[in-house]
Amino acid sequence: MRRLPVRSHLRRLQGARVRAHRKRARERSALPVHAVAANAGVGVAVLKALVVGGGITGLTAAYVLARAGAGVVLAEGSSRLGGKVRTEVADGFLIEHGPDAFLTVRPAALELCREIGLGPEVVAPRGPESVLVWHRDRLLPVPPGAGMGMPTRFVPFLRSPLFTPLQKVRAGIEVVVPSVGADGDLSIGAFLRRRYGNAVVDRVAGPLISAIYGADADELSLDALMPRLREAERRHGSLVRAGMAARRSARAPAAPMLMTLRNGLGSMVEALAQRLGPTEVRLDARLDRLERGGARYVARFSGGAPVTADVVILATPASVTAAALGDLAPAAVEPLRSITYRSTLSVTLAYGAEDVADPAALGFVVPRGALPITACTWSSAKWP
Ligand SMILES: Cc1cc2nc3c(=O)[nH]c(=O)nc-3n(C[C@H](O)[C@H](O)[C@H](O)COP(=O)(O)OP(=O)(O)OC[C@H]3O[C@@H](n4cnc5c(N)ncnc54)[C@H](O)[C@@H]3O)c2cc1C
Incomplete structure (x- = not known):
């Protein structure tokens, strides 16, 4: 009890130091820009x-x-x-x-x-940002609340036909899996496999991540691409709990995850x-x-x-x-x-509106090796 004031005082002190440090860093990083402009104004080189x-x-x-x-x-x-x-x-x-x-x-x-x-x-996308996943020769919805394929809500995940009961139990114990700590980088795949088990990564998270980054989740750096996951784990001890906390504190409906420009990027x-x-x-x-x-x-x-x-x-x-x-x-x-690149081939096909059912999703992703493609976007369903 008595240590509390000391700790909060320390935190204030540290906070002040951090703010001062950040201010100095901002000033330093801004210097060349101002120096350039000032020099240009007075005719110096x-x-x-x-x-x-x-x-x-x-x-x-x-x-x-x-x-x-x-x-x-x-x-x-x-x-x-x-x-x-x-x-x-x-x-x-x-x-x-x-x-x-x-x-x-x-x-x-x-x-x-x-x-x-x-x-x-x-x-923003035309409708809800729902995505399908190719599973055993059919397209099934990624459970709502599975940001980037990682379950953060229980009910839709429990109802999803994508996973067996055992796989659901394994993913559910995410809330008690201990943190990985801050030492050393690891792959996004390894991090998520530890937290949710293999099925979530192989069937949903991996395909979604590889559709975005064009590479395998097991080869992508967690710290370079998704440092927020490690931070969420550190702060809340679990990604599911982090998702619940984010929903509780959200004041407004979540902004769309994706945006584009009306006439293309x-x-x-x-x-x-x-x-x-x-x-x-x-x-x-x-x-x-x-x-x-x-x-x-x-x-x-x-x-x-x-x-x-x-x-x-x-x-x-x-x-x-x-x-x-x-x-x-x-x-x-x-x-x-040592940075390797994957080649990507993007094919665009056009169909008459009368020849296709109106797809109720932005597109679909494919688990590794299940089809010769990794993902498909239904552009006209995705964008206004
Ligand atoms: C099919 C596909 C879909 C993607 N979808 C998305 C998406 O939806 N959202 C998203 O955020 N990202 C997406 N990305 C990734 C995104 O496109 C890239 O991260 C981004 O465009 C990279 O920009 P850059 O300027 O760093 O590199 P680049 O666009 O690769 O530009 C590098 C430039 O350097 C030039 N160059 C190469 N060698 C030399 C040289 N010796 N001398 C001079 N110039 C040279 C090249 O000609 C090129 O113009 C996608 C990528 C692909 C391939």
């Missing part, structure tokens, strides 16, 4: 930045740097900007060749859309490209090597003249980044090389 890779990452970096007053060169190896983001309109159909949505749980994309004038274009690429100001955009400029040139960097391309810059952002695939860094940052090369 403007920071020259090179951004390599004109996908959504490189475009956003170039936009932020240009907005802050830096002189920017954006070098893209192909003949178009956007990278994986590519929207095509053909015969009245809007086709997304790459991503078709962003997750609202990470608000950066939504905030960026609003900042670049696309706020009114943001749209390609409009984000166009809007960013229009806001690059005096940025020099070079297409068909493939970076080969990055070298030191005194206090600056010299980038050599297989198409076009070298670029000298004060700062360089490499928004390229990991293997390209590793090759470009060469001797410049040997410690980064091996970890970059």
